[in-house]
Amino acid sequence: MVVKRMRLDKFISKSTELSRKESKKILHAGEVTVNDQVIKDPGVHVDIANDDVMWVGEPLSVATGNRYILLHKPEGFECTLKAKEYPIVTELIAVPELGSLRIAGRLDVDTTGALLISDDGKWLHRVTSPKHEHAKIYELTLADAMDSEAQANAVKEVAEGILLEGDHEETKPATLEFIDETHARLTLEQGKYHQVKRMMGYFGNKVIELHRASIGHIDLEGLEKGDSRFLTPQEVEQF
Numbered sequence: 001m002v003v004k005r006m007r008l009d010k011f012i013s014k015s016t017e018l019s020r021k022e023s024k025k026i027l028h029a030g031e032v033t034v035n036d037q038v039i040k041d042p043g044v045h046v047d048i049a050n051d052d053v054m055w056v057g058e059p060l061s062v063a064t065g066n067r068y069i070l071l072h073k074p075e076g077f078e079c080t081l082k083a084k085e086y087p088i089v090t091e092l093i094a095v096p097e098l099g100s101l102r103i104a105g106r107l108d109v110d111t112t113g114a115l116l117i118s119d120d121g122k123w124l125h126r127v128t129s130p131k132h133e134h135a136k137i138y139e140l141t142l143a144d145a146m147d148s149e150a151q152a153n154a155v156k157e158v159a160e161g162i163l164l165e166g167d168h169e170e171t172k173p174a175t176l177e178f179i180d181e182t183h184a185r186l187t188l189e190q191g192k193y194h195q196v197k198r199m200m201g202y203f204g205n206k207v208i209e210l211h212r213a214s215i216g217h218i219d220l221e222g223l224e225k226g227d228s229r230f231l232t233p234q235e236v237e238q239f
């Protein structure tokens with residue numbers, strides 16, 4: 001197998017909308033990790049197919065083949081490149097060169113639902129960047145029932161934005177709709193780490209089941225758990 005290597009600042013600028021100069025800035029700010037280690041040196045070379053390069057928690061990759069895949073993620077699979085405790089989601093996809101694929105907006109091991117996977121770094125960044133405001137709809141089950149007063153309060157606070165533990169900024173305004181006392185639908189236009197679970201934790205509750213029903217205009221219609229399909233060119237372009 002041929003290993004293709006590239007300077008880190010070039011890799012970042014190819015996989016995002018940043019210039020080489022801006023790429024160096026985010027490196028110096030310590031916002032980039034390679035295989036879970038913060039790297040500040042723009043001259044470090046990365047293996048473009050196998051190294052796990054992340055910018056503030058979101059994966060970056062250089063476009064090599066432009067494949068765009070929707071997977072209905074089952075529970076029990078990790079959204080990582082190398083398996084740690086559980087099998088990884090790309091094992092569910094029957095395409096060659098799995099090593100060049102990256103995930104847009106990871107789901108926890110116990111979360112099910114829509115996952116977009118591609119080898120087009122710029123496209124992945126457009127899908128996940130809060131700047132582009134693609135709504136993600138989550139369906140959740142709560143451990144504790146919330147009465148109508150608690151529901152109304154949560155709906156209001158979520159619509160205004162809440163400050164999660166350890167964060168410096170409030171969450172972006174979001175839409176919370178209750179279906180009954182333990183089931184709700186949450187629509188987010190951003191993707192902070194464990195955001196849904198932390199938001200419900202803010203109200204003293206616990207999410208016991210979580211499913212991402214859609215990302216932007218893409219939903220899981222016709223796709224069984226564990227199955228995947230390529231997006232149509234029209235679906236790709238809409239992001």
Ligand code: URA
Pocket residue numbers: 106107108109111193194195196197198210
């Ligand atoms: N928010 C979470 O807490 N977990 C997920 O898997 C996705 C969003």
